[in-house]
Amino acid sequence: MYNPQFGPINSTLRAVGLDVLAKGWLGDPYLALPAIILAGVWGYFGFCFVVIMAGLQNIDMEQIDAALVDGANGPQRLWYIVIPGLRHVLTMITAFTLILGVNVFDIVWITTRGGPGRATHVIATYTYNTAFRESYVGYGSALAIVMGLVSLVLSFIFISIRERGGD
Numbered sequence: 001m002y003n004p005q006f007g008p009i010n011s012t013l014r015a016v017g018l019d020v021l022a023k024g025w026l027g028d029p030y031l032a033l034p035a036i037i038l039a040g041v042w043g044y045f046g047f048c049f050v051v052i053m054a055g056l057q058n059i060d061m062e063q064i065d066a067a068l069v070d071g072a073n074g075p076q077r078l079w080y081i082v083i084p085g086l087r088h089v090l091t092m093i094t095a096f097t098l099i100l101g102v103n104v105f106d107i108v109w110i111t112t113r114g115g116p117g118r119a120t121h122v123i124a125t126y127t128y129n130t131a132f133r134e135s136y137v138g139y140g141s142a143l144a145i146v147m148g149l150v151s152l153v154l155s156f157i158f159i160s161i162r163e164r165g166g167d
Helices: 007-014 032-056 059-068 074-086 087-102 104-112 123-133 137-163
Strands: none
Touching: 007 074, 007 104, 032 087, 032 104, 059 074, 074 087, 104 137
């Protein structure tokens, strides 16, 4: 997608006459991280979609029909019936996204290895470089444990706040 010469993004931009916008997306320090985030979101979208679709199977259609009879419009049914019915599913997806965001490594390493320069260097790539490239395995292990603890604490705080007052 992001190949400067043959990628579909740049090919499309050139085809519609926007040659000036075609660039090396992953080679630009200002665009590399947003490009990786966009690719990561696109890759994670399918998982979220499947989980939400599974959650929608558990929504009580009788409540939706009753709201329709009572005169609720589409946005009202969505806001007051569907979204509360997906509460636990949305909490799980958000917690998974939070954990993934803290511990993201694979897409950054595959696409840029933390470059250009250090524009896409995240804590996981720093941990990898420290442990395996600089041979500070103990320090790298400590960083990995800290990453896990940060994920655990943030997830616990989020889930505690989200589920407070719920069923």
